Amino acid sequence: MNSFNPRYHRQVILPEIGSAGQEKLDAAKVLVIGAGGLGCPVLQYLTAAGVGTIGIVDFDTVDISNLHRQILYGTDSLGTNKAVAAKQRLTDLNPTLTINTYTEKLTPKNAISLFSEYDIIVDGTDNFSTRYLVNDACIITGKPLVYGAIFKFEGQVSVFNYQNGPSYRCLFPEPPKAGSVPSCAEIGVLGVLPGIIGSMQANEVLKIILNLGDVLNGKLLMYNCLTTQFSFFTINRVTSEVSKVLDSANRFETTDYDLFCGVKQISEITAKEAFLVKNAQFIDIRETHEQPKIESLHPICIPLGILKQELDTIPKEKETIVFCQSGIRSKKALEILLQNGFENISHIKGGAIALHEIIPDLIDLKK
Amino acid sequence: MQLTIKYFGMLAEATTINEEHLQTEVCSVSQLIKKLKNQYPKLDNADFKVAIDQQLVDQSHIINSEVEVALLPPFAGG
Numbered sequence A: 001m002n003s004f005n006p007r008y009h010r011q012v013i014l015p016e017i018g019s020a021g022q023e024k025l026d027a028a029k030v031l032v033i034g035a036g037g038l039g040c041p042v043l044q045y046l047t048a049a050g051v052g053t054i055g056i057v058d059f060d061t062v063d064i065s066n067l068h069r070q071i072l073y074g075t076d077s078l079g080t081n082k083a084v085a086a087k088q089r090l091t092d093l094n095p096t097l098t099i100n101t102y103t104e105k106l107t108p109k110n111a112i113s114l115f116s117e118y119d120i121i122v123d124g125t126d127n128f129s130t131r132y133l134v135n136d137a138c139i140i141t142g143k144p145l146v147y148g149a150i151f152k153f154e155g156q157v158s159v160f161n162y163q164n165g166p167s168y169r170c171l172f173p174e175p176p177k178a179g180s181v182p183s184c185a186e187i188g189v190l191g192v193l194p195g196i197i198g199s200m201q202a203n204e205v206l207k208i209i210l211n212l213g214d215v216l217n218g219k220l221l222m223y224n225c226l227t228t229q230f231s232f233f234t235i236n237r238v239t240s241e242v243s244k245v246l247d248s249a250n251r252f253e254t255t256d257y258d259l260f261c262g263v264k265q266i267s268e269i270t271a272k273e274a275f276l277v278k279n280a281q282f283i284d285i286r287e288t289h290e291q292p293k294i295e296s297l298h299p300i301c302i303p304l305g306i307l308k309q310e311l312d313t314i315p316k317e318k319e320t321i322v323f324c325q326s327g328i329r330s331k332k333a334l335e336i337l338l339q340n341g342f343e344n345i346s347h348i349k350g351g352a353i354a355l356h357e358i359i360p361d362l363i364d365l366k367k
Numbered sequence B: 001m002q003l004t005i006k007y008f009g010m011l012a013e014a015t016t017i018n019e020e021h022l023q024t025e026v027c028s029v030s031q032l033i034k035k036l037k038n039q040y041p042k043l044d045n046a047d048f049k050v051a052i053d054q055q056l057v058d059q060s061h062i063i064n065s066e067v068e069v070a071l072l073p074p075f076a077g078g
Helices: A006-012 A018-027 A039-049 A082-093 A108-116 A128-141 A192-210 A239-247 A249-254 A271-276 A329-339 A351-366 B010-015 B029-039
Strands: A029-033 A053-057 A098-102 A120-123 A145-151 A154-160 A219-224 A229-234 A281-284 A320-323 A345-348 B002-007 B019-023 B049-052 B055-057 B068-072
Touching (some): A006 A018, A018 A192, A108 A249, A120 A192, A128 A145, A128 A239, A128 A249, A192 A219, A229 B055, A271 A351, A320 A351, A345 A351, B029 B049, B029 B068
Parallel strands (some): A029 A053, A029 A120, B002 B068
Antiparallel strands (some): A219 A229, B002 B019
16 A cells, blocks of 8 residues: 555644554455445545445445435435445545445344454444344454434434443443334434534544544443534443343344344234134144144144254245244244244234134134 | 433423423432423333433432433434
């Protein structure tokens, strides 16, 4: 890398950066999750500053309603994948960098290997499921997380998991109730707000790479663009929250963050509803000795204890209804199925006991 | 004693104010939250963390002096 590149002249002449700083930027690898309102300014400034390797994760396409705030895109980008469209613009801005695009959805299955290839992760996502997923993957891979989030006229910025500092879970251990915190799509956002918050995130990334100033770890910044007020709050590392993630790291890949955040819910139906569903497959997850048997439903019998090993034997395309003796173990079974890609599934309230009670009365109805 | 209460994000919408002063006796954070939820029923369904004088605290924290209490909700948007 040529440190005398005139492109970087104005920052290299800063004694705090110099050619050594420019070399650090060139060697840095930053992964930006989400190329939306926050991701666009982050990507723009990191690219302009010469961060050598930049990864962009976004499965979404550019919509005309994005253009008032997602400043990397123009009318020509409409309908194009955001990671791809962002790369086109960024390559024009600075063709000397390596820009990797990831157009698939970030999942627990691909997050760890992806994060391992980068030094710093930037959260520009728009939902809690992905925010907790990103946080946990950063804890497991030991990567600093530059966090930003917005709500109407207000924004939050922090740096998590940096130099033994707190994580997002140390601030918010549990996700809010599903649907209680609206998104930008639901309530709107002032276009310049993600520009401000995303620029602050880019600034934190550059400070971490350049080892400059005070990084915003252990602090939550709240910004209100209507009152122009900045407030800072101290967050402490909660060791138990971090260890909880590390202790369950071997289960990370099968964690369903939509379930954790209540976006996806355990669906419960009554015995009567279950009995009247047409063309469903029933799974009896009781031990083989448990009575009464519900033979009229022709269930597949897989005891809960071996369900995980037997998943391949259950067709995924059919509506699946799970039951146990009373409806408690079947809930557990449903969680396992949800985590393994089963979608159209429910369990029976009251289980086999409830079924056994109603089936004699309903058998004619089904015919 | 008098507390200053600051509301952020959707909590400011639920209460229709950004900030207010409140007279109260010595109480725990959870007792204060209960009082605020009584006063503003729309807060009832909200999830938030509490900071006292810009430091995040647990619900069991005792408020025994004239402090600034901030109610901090999580934001989803990006």
